[in-house]
Amino acid sequence: MKARIPADVEMPDQIFASLSIRQLAIIATDLLVLWGMFEALGHRLHVGTVAILAAPVAAAGLVAVTVRPAGLAAESFLLHGLRHLVGAKTMVPVTEAIPADGPAVGTHIKQVLPLAFPVQDISEDGTIDLGSLGRAVISRASSLNFRLRSEAEQRVLVDGFARVLNSLEGPAQFLIRSERADASELVKSLEERIRTLPNQALGAASLEYARFLRTITSDREVLSRSILVCLKDHRSNDVDAGRLKRRTEEMSSLLREIGVRLTPLDGQQACRAVRRAADPTAPSHPIGCLPGQVVRGVE
Numbered sequence: 001m002k003a004r005i006p007a008d009v010e011m012p013d014q015i016f017a018s019l020s021i022r023q024l025a026i027i028a029t030d031l032l033v034l035w036g037m038f039e040a041l042g043h044r045l046h047v048g049t050v051a052i053l054a055a056p057v058a059a060a061g062l063v064a065v066t067v068r069p070a071g072l073a074a075e076s077f078l079l080h081g082l083r084h085l086v087g088a089k090t091m092v093p094v095t096e097a098i099p100a101d102g103p104a105v106g107t108h109i110k111q112v113l114p115l116a117f118p119v120q121d122i123s124e125d126g127t128i129d130l131g132s133l134g135r136a137v138i139s140r141a142s143s144l145n146f147r148l149r150s151e152a153e154q155r156v157l158v159d160g161f162a163r164v165l166n167s168l169e170g171p172a173q174f175l176i177r178s179e180r181a182d183a184s185e186l187v188k189s190l191e192e193r194i195r196t197l198p199n200q201a202l203g204a205a206s207l208e209y210a211r212f213l214r215t216i217t218s219d220r221e222v223l224s225r226s227i228l229v230c231l232k233d234h235r236s237n238d239v240d241a242g243r244l245k246r247r248t249e250e251m252s253s254l255l256r257e258i259g260v261r262l263t264p265l266d267g268q269q270a271c272r273a274v275r276r277a278a279d280p281t282a283p284s285h286p287i288g289c290l291p292g293q294v295v296r297g298v299e
Helices: 021-041 047-066 074-086 151-166 184-194 200-219 238-256 267-278
Strands: 014-016 090-092 112-114 127-129 135-141 172-180 223-233 262-264
Touching (some): 021 047, 047 074, 135 238, 223 238, 238 262
Antiparallel strands (some): 127 135, 135 223, 135 262, 172 223
């Protein structure tokens, strides 16, 4: 037995003449306003004058029904725009309230608000406690080259990833992030190990390679790409923490079939990932935070 599922499951139902309930409500409201204008002004002004006054109302209703900027309903788009204009433009992670007489940030920004940070605790195994929002587990995924594969291989990869998506039992987020690579620790470790090499020629080659890495990272912007997968459960007890681990293991086995390795992050790695996501422009945190430490902002 097969059932056809529409691609856009969030598309509103069409009630009459390919119009949704929202569109019909806007049209009915617009017609009522136009009828009220003609009833109130029709006997006082010329019909042409009333029509000119009513034209903006009719145009606004037509735009609200037919136009969807950025995939949003016109009234939702307008509401978000108004909130952006009157709201604060800068949010900063802090542990306490910001003083009302605090300094302004920039020349045009007069409001600064605290950034709501839901992470309450990170355990040693990497489980993130989100308080009333549940728990989450972050894993790092390896990448593969899709364009270099043949058409048949690409279909296999797409079908395999479709199986992964169909197996999801809860919210999941895939984050692909490019950031500047910091090779200072690698270069430092390489220079320390050079002294213990038994072969002098190998040591000279390693030292030259370390100099090359230091030069290329200082003169050019070298980017590294990371792929993170976050699984979340809205419940927050220990049983659900085990369920998150099982979901991670199931996804890992499915991704392994298409050549992708999924590695869960431990407490230190998860803390660094959360800090980097909260403030990407902040300097790197080599220590991050201790497992079990409450995370409320970026230091």
